[in-house]
Amino acid sequence: MGGTADILFGGLFQGSLYAMMAVGLALVWTTIGVFNFSHGVFMMLGAYFAWQLVTWGLPPFLAFPLSVLAMAGMGWVLQASVVRPLIGRSNLVLVVVITTLAAGSLIENGALEVWGPRSKQIPPLVSGNVMLGSIGVSLHQIAIILVTPLALGALWLFLNRTRLGLALRAVAQNEDASRLVGLNVTMLYGLSFGIAAALAALAGIFLGGYRFMSPVMGVDPLLKALIVVVFGGISSISGPIYAAYLIGFFEAIASYYFGLYWTPALLFAALILTLMVKPEGLFTPNRSRGLA
Amino acid sequence: MSAVDTSTPSAVLPKAVPLTPGRVSWQREALALVVGFALLALLPLVITDSYSRHVLIMIFIYGVVASNWDLSLGYGGVFNFGHLALFGIGVYAYSLLTKLAEMNPWIALVVSGLIAVVAAVAVTVPILRLKGIYIILVTFGFAQLVMQVILSQSDYTGGTQGIVRIPTVTWFDHNMVRDAKFAYFYIALAMLGASTVFLRALVRSRTGISIVALRDNEEYAVSRGISLARQRLITLAASAFFTGIAGAFYAAYQRNASIEVFGMSLATIILSMVLLGGTSTIYGAIIASFVLTVFSESMADFGAWRPIITALLIIVVMLVYPSGIMGMLKSASRWMTRSRNG
Numbered sequence: 001m002g003g004t005a006d007i008l009f010g011g012l013f014q015g016s017l018y019a020m021m022a023v024g025l026a027l028v029w030t031t032i033g034v035f036n037f038s039h040g041v042f043m044m045l046g047a048y049f050a051w052q053l054v055t056w057g058l059p060p061f062l063a064f065p066l067s068v069l070a071m072a073g074m075g076w077v078l079q080a081s082v083v084r085p086l087i088g089r090s091n092l093v094l095v096v097v098i099t100t101l102a103a104g105s106l107i108e109n110g111a112l113e114v115w116g117p118r119s120k121q122i123p124p125l126v127s128g129n130v131m132l133g134s135i136g137v138s139l140h141q142i143a144i145i146l147v148t149p150l151a152l153g154a155l156w157l158f159l160n161r162t163r164l165g166l167a168l169r170a171v172a173q174n175e176d177a178s179r180l181v182g183l184n185v186t187m188l189y190g191l192s193f194g195i196a197a198a199l200a201a202l203a204g205i206f207l208g209g210y211r212f213m214s215p216v217m218g219v220d221p222l223l224k225a226l227i228v229v230v231f232g233g234i235s236s237i238s239g240p241i242y243a244a245y246l247i248g249f250f251e252a253i254a255s256y257y258f259g260l261y262w263t264p265a266l267l268f269a270a271l272i273l274t275l276m277v278k279p280e281g282l283f284t285p286n287r288s289r290g291l292a
Numbered sequence: 293m294s295a296v297d298t299s300t301p302s303a304v305l306p307k308a309v310p311l312t313p314g315r316v317s318w319q320r321e322a323l324a325l326v327v328g329f330a331l332l333a334l335l336p337l338v339i340t341d342s343y344s345r346h347v348l349i350m351i352f353i354y355g356v357v358a359s360n361w362d363l364s365l366g367y368g369g370v371f372n373f374g375h376l377a378l379f380g381i382g383v384y385a386y387s388l389l390t391k392l393a394e395m396n397p398w399i400a401l402v403v404s405g406l407i408a409v410v411a412a413v414a415v416t417v418p419i420l421r422l423k424g425i426y427i428i429l430v431t432f433g434f435a436q437l438v439m440q441v442i443l444s445q446s447d448y449t450g451g452t453q454g455i456v457r458i459p460t461v462t463w464f465d466h467n468m469v470r471d472a473k474f475a476y477f478y479i480a481l482a483m484l485g486a487s488t489v490f491l492r493a494l495v496r497s498r499t500g501i502s503i504v505a506l507r508d509n510e511e512y513a514v515s516r517g518i519s520l521a522r523q524r525l526i527t528l529a530a531s532a533f534f535t536g537i538a539g540a541f542y543a544a545y546q547r548n549a550s551i552e553v554f555g556m557s558l559a560t561i562i563l564s565m566v567l568l569g570g571t572s573t574i575y576g577a578i579i580a581s582f583v584l585t586v587f588s589e590s591m592a593d594f595g596a597w598r599p600i601i602t603a604l605l606i607i608v609v610m611l612v613y614p615s616g617i618m619g620m621l622k623s624a625s626r627w628m629t630r631s632r633n634g
Contacts (some may be wrong), residue, residue, distance in 0.1 A: 035425060085611055091571075093424060094371060098567050099610050101560045106603035109596050219556060223436045230429040264440030271433055275418035280426065 005135050007252045013141050015248025016148035020203035021225035022232070022240035023152065024196030029234050030172040031192040034083060034096040038104035039200055039225070040218025045107060046071045046201025047208035047217065048115055051122045060123050068201045075197025076190040078103060084189060111215040119212035122205065144206045151202060152241060155195070159237065168192060227267070231274055233281020242283045318496060325492070329485050333478070342472040349473060349545065351585045352480035356487045356538040358565035358577035360531045366571030367495055368527040369507030371428045374415050376562060377435035378408045378532045380553040382539020384442060384449060387549040390459040392448065397461040401540045408536020409529045411438075416528040420521045439554035454550035461544050476545055483541060484578070487534035491574045494530055503527050504572075557599070561588075564606045570616030580617055 021043065028036045046067050053063035082099040089095055124140035125147070159165040170178045171188045179185050200218075207217065224247075225240075232243025250270065254263040274282060339345060357379050364372045385404040389395040395403070415434045419427045442449045449455065460468060461479065468475050494500050503523050505513040514520055543549050552558065565584055569576030587605070591598045613620060 029425065035428060082607055082611075089614060091614075093428070094365070095567070095610055095614065097371075097373075097428070098560070098563055099607050101556070102564065102603040102606040102610075105557065105560055106600050106607075109599045109603075113596050113600075223432075226429060227433045227436065230426075230433045234425065234429065261444050264437060264444050268437040268441060271437065272418060275430055280422075 003256055005132055007249070007256050009132060009135065009137055009141075009145075010252035010255075011245065011249035012145045013248070014251055015245035016144050017203055017206065017221065018224055018228050018248055019152060019241045019244035020148055020199050020206070021221050022228040022244050023155065023237055024199045025225055025229055026234050026237055026240045027192050027196045030237070031168060032079075032083065032087075032189050034093060035100075036083075036193070036196065037097055037100040037222070038078060038107065039100075039196065040220075040222030041104045041107045042071050042075060042197040042200035042218070043204035043207070043221055044111060044213070044215060044218035045074065045204070046197075047122060047204035047213050048111055048120075048215075049201070050205045051120050051208065051213065052115075054122055060125075064125075064202075064205050067205065068198045071201035072194040072198040075193040075195075078197070079190050079193035083193070084186065087189075108215050108218075115215070117214070119214055120208075121212055122208040124209040125206070138210060140209050147202075147206075151199065155199070155237070158195075164191070227271065229281070230271060231281060232283045235281075236283065239281055239283030243281070246282075321492065321496075325489065329481070332481055336474055336477050340472065345473040345477050347585060347589050349476055349480045351582050352484040353538050353542050353545075354562060354565060354581040354585060355484050355578040356534050358562050358569070358581050359488065359491055359574045360535045360538075361562065361566050362569070362571060362574055362577045363491055363495070363531040364527050365566055366573070367500065367507065368503050368524065368531075370419070370524060370527060371424065372415075372431045372528060372531070373428050373559075374431035374435040374438075375531070375535065376559045377415075377431075377438045377554060378412055378535045379539040379542070380435075380442075381411050381438065382408050382536035383543045383549045383553050384455075384539075385536065386540030386543045387455045387458045388448060390544075391455060391457075397459055397544060401461065401537055401544070404540035405533045405535075405537035408532040408539065411536075412528045412532035413525060416525050420524060435554060435559075439551060442554075443551060450549075452551060454548055456548045458543050458547050458549060460547055461541075480541065480545075483534070483537060487538075488574065488578065490530075490534065495574065499523070499526060561602075564602075568606065568609055568616050570618030573618040576616055576618035583617065 021039065024042075025036065025039055028034065028039075049067035049070050050060075050063050053066055054060055058066070078100075082103050083096055086092055086095050086099065124138065125143040126139040128139045129136050130139055130142070157165075159169055167178070167183050168188050168191060170181075170183060171185055171192075175185060178188075203221065204218070207213075207221070211217075228244045228247055229240050231247060232239035232241070234240065247267070250267065251263055254266045258266060335348065336345065339348070357375070361372070361375045364370045364375065382404045385407040386397075386400050389400040389403060390397050415431060419430050422430060443451050445451075446453070462468065463475055466475055495503075502513065502518045503526075505516075506518055506520055506523055510520065539553070542553075561584065562581075565580040566577045568584065569578070569580030584602070588598060588602055591601060594601065609616070615622075
């Protein structure tokens, strides 16, 4: 019985983190049509900001939202400096990959200068442990599992039920038409980057609450998020979310039955198989671009 | 019926690629190449300290990797983000072949190149039907998973520890260690030379031109009878061979293999060489590998500021001068001819 609880919990937990990261990548891709390789940096910076604010004496319930807001601003600034000036170039996708990679390296090394290489930890969302069947889990991890669907649900409501969200989806579907009806496309570009950065920052605060932080903490989750969008397809918001939980459970099951040693190889095999059958991603709707 | 057989397109098309205006004839290019590499070959007479030679050897290795990436990325327009994985596969293939299988290092160099080609073909099959961003995602996923597999198979690969004391290449009874990297310099230069000749010959051939045609106008190229799948396979496989050999040589030269070759920082540096040099030139990537490596080495005392300044430089060049170093050189030479002609 312990096995089932292990798999269920591990899958949900990893899936939540992957989903938070992958959704931001998909949001930026659908609206702007570029791929943000500095996405992992927002996660790291969000965690460090929160740590800094808590160290300065702010209570976590204030420090965490402040850090998320700060990262939203940071996402806007990054978009305005290394993405927006390049819009219209013929090799936009490629050039943005290199500028965001460079910006990521810049911020990563900047963080190393400011905060040093020493590992840090921020307070958990909720402290304490609880027995779940036969396995002990921290309340922090349970909080993450519960907060993630709330955050993603809020995003869904925003995209589907508010004027601003609808405008964002309009840009994703048809940029020229959006411009024609008077939408401020430049502002909406900034907004999508900001939201993506805020979600990444939240994931960073989650992660920093139970694992030690380092300036390179965003690299691994970004890579996992990339694999998630390969599985789920990137042309929708829901595809990567399903894929995130799917991969979370896949890893939990594989590592339980075959061990950590074989999990990456199994994931690899599953990835190749997926691509042979459905190269555009498992959960991609038939429309080529657009939020769903 | 006319005397000319028009049943196959190749019969009506001229065999040789016609010389278009502004295109340098192959004789002139070959001459420039020979002169250029002869000058490089004379360098060890002037540069005698092993540190400077080491920097040059690294430039040659990076130059091979970057210029081969230019083939798939620039000419092919295939966003292959698994290119550094092919380099890493070369590193680990050589290490395992020489250390576990005790293969002759020279043979292992070539076999590593071939293994990289096989890996490139394996990653090309899933991307044959894909476009743009999906190619980035799949090849990136491929690179990450190759790394994960190498990490997890630590019994053979040493995992995060890497592999140490890898057998190196030998030249009869020449002492490779006490010659201030004299021999390594020429091996690296020979590798760069062979790779550059191969790449330039390929991109100037009909195959190379059909690859560019597919990049620039896929529908038209396909309708003229060019096979997208076959040319893409050729592009990726061709770009893998010398990349794998460069990886193998890197392992032989450093005498250790570490998982860092799969890291983001190396990929960022090499990719910026391709883009800073100017894509679809081959030479641009090699020149940029020289500029960027020397630039980076000159800031060796700056500590953490080194990557920060390098990153800033990359962003500024990409924003201000998107066609890169070769674009700068070309517009400079155009400006000079114009002012000479009055």
